Amino acid sequence: MSSVKVTFSRTVGRARNLSSTALAIGAFLAATALLFALGLERAEGSSLTLAAVWAAAVSPVLPVLAAVLSMDVWSDERLSGRIDSILSVSVLERDIVIGKFLGVWSMCMLATLVSLAACMIVLSRIEPSVFVKTGMFSFVPGILALAIQSFLWCSFSVVMSALFRHAAAAACMSVAFLCGLPRGLWAALLAWSPEGRTIYGEMPFDAHALDMALGFFPVGIVLSYVIVAFALLFVCIKCVESMRLVGRGAVKSRMSTGFVVFLSLVLAWLLVALAARLNIVAGLPVGLSSKFSQRTRGILAESSGEVFATCFLPRNDPRFRPVGHMLRLLRTESTAQGGANIVIRYVDPRWDLGDAQRLVRSGVSEDSVVFERNRRRIVVPLSDSIGERIFASAILKLSTHQSRNTIYWTKGHGEVSFGDYSAFGMSDISRELSRDGFHNLSLDLSIDSQIPSDCALIIVAGAKEDFSRVETERLDSYLRRGGRLLALVGEDGYGVLTSVMSAWGLRLSNEKPIGAKTFSGSDIVAPISSTHAVTTPLAGTQIVFEHPIALEPSAMSTASSADGVEFTELVRAGGRCLAAAVERGNDSGSDLALRPTRMVVIGDSLFAMNGQLLSRGNANMNFFMNCVAYLAGTGALTSGGEDGDRFVTGMDRDARIRYAQLVVGVIPFAAFVLLLAYSQIRRRRS
Secondary structure, three states: OOHHHHHHHHHHHHHHOOHHHHHHHHHHHHHHHHHHHHHHHHOOOOOOOHHHHHHHHHOOOHHHHHHHHHOOOOHHHHHHOHHHHHHHOOOOHHHHHHHHHHHHHHHHHHHHHHHHHHHHHHHHHHOHHHHHOOOHHHHHHHHHHHHHHHHHHHHHHHHHHHHOOOHHHHHHHHHHHHHHHHHHHHHHHHHHOOOOHHHHOOOHHHHHHHHHHOOEEEHHHHHHHHHHHHHHHHHHHHHHHHHOOOOOOOHHHHHHHHHHHHHHHHHHHHHHHHHOOOOOEEEOOOOOOOOOOHHHHHHHHHOOOEEEEEEEOOOOOOOHHHHHHHHHHHHHHHHHOOOOEEEEEEEOOOOOHHHHHHHHHOOOOOOEEEEEEOOEEEEEEOOOOOOHHHHHHHHHHHHOOOOOOEEEEEOOOOOOOOOOOOOOOOHHHHHHHHHOOOEEEEEOOOOOOOOOOOEEEEEEEOOOOOOOHHHHHHHHHHHHOOOEEEEEOOOOOOOOOHHHHHHOOEEEOOOOOOOOEOOOOOOEEEEOOOOOOOOHHHOOOEEEEOOOOOEEEOHHHHOOOOOOOEEEEEEEEOOEEEEEEEEEOOOOOOOHHHOOEEEEEEOOOOOOOHHHHHHOOOOHHHHHHHHHHHHHOOHHHHOOOOOOOOOOOOOOHHHHHHHHHHHHHHHHHHHHHHHHHHHHHHHHHO
16 A cells, blocks of 8 residues: 555544544534525525535635644644654655645545535425426536635645644634635725725635536636645645754755745746636536526527627626626527527627727627627626526517507606615616616606507506596596506505506405415515416416505406406415406407506515515516516517526525524534544544
8 A cells, every 4th residue: 555545544544533523524514504504595586506505605614624624634743743753754755745635635525525415415305496407417516616625725724734733723824824814805905995896806715616616617717726736735745854854953954945945836826827817718517507488488489580699798707707608508599499590709808909999989888798680789788687587688679679668657656666776666677677678767647648659558666645536537548448557556555546446357355365485474475376378487486575465356357248357366375366467358359459458466566676676586576577578468478487597495484494403403413423423432442
């Protein structure tokens, strides 16, 4: 057996007998599980994957585990005096250092795999639907990312152990240099800069782990990790070699060793600087999901001709890789659906000066994606987010022309504003409507006697005051001419046009939902199961209401005359209808002048506000957009379901509590007890 294998087995065997190892692994499992549980909640509705959320939870804790597991691989040898007997054996210092390093690295990776198994097994038991879009191989990039990072952390921690006689001092220095110093400097940089995170982005170590977990491996970054790790191992070898010279007065030899160490660090710095110049990115196809929603597939299938997509972004921008990946997936899916031929172009403002200048002169700003077709242009800024819905909406606007393309929002009754960017505004919804080709304008029914002819529908968003008789008559007249209305009922129920709603087939109910599923304890989770045109594409998803008001059909909905109104429940929870659609004149024909009257009433005005859309992953945005598509008459083209690139767990409050109890408390404690008992048994036997 080689000396490396012997040292490796002794390092692992000795670590298993230490109670500090049991404590470190138990704490590591608890910390990573806690961060993962919190990450699941924060990632709801984002474009992250399950594997990326897990890797992002493990990455910040991994340096601490490496520091604790490495703290006594050399320190204990020096403190106990065993270092002299070790160095007296005719074994190369290189083999001893590599053996100890591999032992620590293997234990770090084993603990990482145990963390993955514990988190995913429990999650699969509590919420199996999370793994519908996640396969076993999707975790490979995340494991590789953590292996690359732990390679560096373990090598640094082994060096610290060789420099200090006390294990605690070595661990403290490792944690300080690997965690405290870089994160402290980064926090100070963000606090000092007025723009903060907008310019500098995320912490580099966290960003590297997340990028690689998503399947993007920057060659320069990976080489930098490996170069620094090998340089540190070389430093450790030289430190161990210098221990042979202690007490022998070999000043020149020790000085030459220090000079060699200095040169090796300088060389490593130069190699890292050279590697940083590489813009090559190795992509693994298992990192990102390539499943598109029904909405996107419908848009691509209806598109035709050639669509030019220009990515106007520097190649070293972190968004360049996911944007390019999404564009390539759209091109592949469009070809599969028999739609438009998407031609992808890349313009780097630093290198492609001619093309960049032409784009800027035409009014296109940097950090955007430009879609062009038949002299029409849609510019998608990347300042907000990168996702399937945004790009699909741009293609939709290029492919369709709507005669009624304006949505009028009533005002003057305390309604929610579509231009309000606060948590209680609806700017996110209005931005999505604009991306789908609609214009958003305000409408004051007390002043405007005529509804404009370009009106696709009217939205009453949580009015707090009643409409006047004149306003009610104008709105009722608009509906009788085949108008469309979307009403969001406020919490108190005022201003919801009670008389108009009753005349058109529905009314408010005093009954409250009972026994409905909840996330936070105060909200209500309503699963979608109806077969209406609005909800069919959303089957299996769920909407979250804050303070919903129940709805029920009025006498008009049961009329058997030609003027009868068809009442359809859209969302039901706790035994009550929380959203409904009514329609009259469905058999009038396709003539726009005789188009049927449609109205959708949702018993909650909070469900589509910015704060609600941002706080958790749900189908609220999609449900609202489908209601608009149904009312505006754009058909199935815009009535898609959940975006294929959106992360949704579907866990309610009770499920999250059970999950946290198991993965943060029970499993880490059980692992600690088992490892501690094993170490005690081994000690007694020895």
